[in-house]
Amino acid sequence: MNVSAATAPDLDALPTVKLDRLPLLLVPALALVALPLIGSPSTWVTLTVAGLAMGMIIFIIASGLTLVFGLMDVLNFGHGVFITLGAYLAVSALGAMTGWTASESLFLNLLAVLPAMLLAMAVAGGVGFAFERVIIRPVYGQHLKQIMITMGGMIVGEELIKVIWGPQTIPLPLPAAFRGSLLLGEAAVEKYRLIAVVIGFCVFAAMFWALSRTKVGLLIRAGVQDREMVESLGYRIRKLFVGVFVAGSALAGLGGVMWGLYQQNVTPQMGAQVNVLIFIVIIIGGLGSVGGCFIGALLVGLLANYTGFLAPKVALFSNILLMVLILLWRPQGIYPVAKR
């Protein structure tokens, strides 16, 4: 986050914050350590791409949550609902376009998936707007109530999804051209994972650009650092917050579509399961820090895949282990946000 302030050209005259490079090395370091342990380079490539894909999807979901927390001190335990909602909307949207998803043409497949993603983002964003109004607004600044009320929102949301789509697991098959793998040298890489990495990277780039090169982004970053100062300069942080909340919900919807396609099925409980993962990620990253969230997500994704291959039993706890290690090193997360 503070990286961007330093590089913005019109701010060159201002004193710059020194870039904390050490955490940036964590991801390549983890990948390099894993290489000799796994042995075969082709397996390593497969696992790394899988880990990056998973990490990117988690980042898309978690980025909104961490910003919402950073801006207004609101931790939304109901974030998972938007993930589930996005995934179920994808089921409905893709189900309505079976002609295009079944065809072998990548173009037609994309033509089906993109509207599904846009629909999921739009609806999740809309529901997010209502959620903020009805559920979160009345309990600003009261942490205990916030935790409980957003949890209640999660219960009701999950039940409503069951009312609409039914409680059973629904398969969400990948479009035809997304299936199968590509051979990179000897390594087999699933196509969908590559697509997920590309989409994830696009979202990260767009978000990075928006946060570091636009005025709104500047205000958001400033708000995370010191809310009252931004307010005293005459900006309505409340409005900014609603915008960030809606955007975060929309991103969770997008992440839900991608997670659903990654798992190839959707259940009403998927949001709650992913919730645990994204909490770990934002704790690792430092609550409120998008850069930390990105690194945390990639670490979690990579470690889950490496340990899944090396020691499947350990894989179930790799996230917790990672969190404990990171917190022992930096108790406030990788990139502690200044005011906390």
Place this chain on the structure above:
Amino acid sequence: MTFNRMLSGDLPRNRILTALLIAIVAGLALAPFLFPGAKALNVAAKICIFIVLVASFDLLLGYTGIVSFAHTMFFGIGAYGVAIALTRLGPSWAAVGAGIAAALALSFGLSFLIGLFSLRVKAIFYAMITLAVASAFQTFASQLSEITGGEDGLNFKVPEMLTPGFSLAEQPFLGVSLDGKLISYYLLFAVTVALFLLMLRIVNSPFGRVLQAIRENDFRAEALGYRTVVYRTFSNVLSAGFATLAGALLALWLRYNGPDTSLSFEIMIDILLMVVIGGMGTMYGAVLGATLFIVAQNYLQDLMKFASDAAAGIPLLPDLVHPDRWLLWLGILFILSVYRFPTGIVGKLRARK
């Protein structure tokens, strides 16, 4: 007054509340005679177990102001402790004791560690950490299938006195046969009453007052010279201990334990709902909340089935009142109660005097 002393001076302080509590306690005490049938007795036993569990959660949430999502973890530890001990050591009272002791030791250790590790920071942080730890523990329990029975859980024998085959007298008493099921119910009931009164004692002690002070304003409590971390951790350990005992009761009653019966996140949500709807920080709220919730869980569905059938033909409505969607309505009640009456039913009743 002995009665006043038994309740640690913390009387219900409202006529309707008193009447409700007397009705519930009397109903539970005479359940085998008043409501014949296996289902009714099961419901009564479940209410007893959840009263202990919810009250122990209230000690943490309502009195200390800490949100933990790992409470079912301790509940599960208690249940698994008894289950594993009885499976391994055979059905004896010594095995029950060993199981409870081991479970308590594990719970104390774990809650102490989690508390020290994360109670120094904000409530939100603790909520997130416990959520992660609890979900990891659930995976852990279902992975250790040689010991815990995995997803299938454990079926085991309880000491002979508690089995339905055991009979105290040849003749039925007031139409109820005096078998092991009845003995286990009354054992459960007695332990519930004892544990509840003990918790009531704890929250009304000077120690409990400090917990409430920390809930209201931890900065001021710290300034008065109370080491908040120590008190919070201690409250965490205590409530974990009571939850463990509740888990042990559950295992003894069901003669079965698996991840879904004691560890699942659904139960965590249920406890949260019970505490809030009943009334946080009142202890009596646990009694009302648990009773209301479990009765609703078991009987509201019948009512909803009726409504669902009646609404057949109207779009969406039958799905909304479908018996499986009962949690939707309790969820809405939960949200409303956090807004409208954060002190729950008990607080609402006490306020009108």
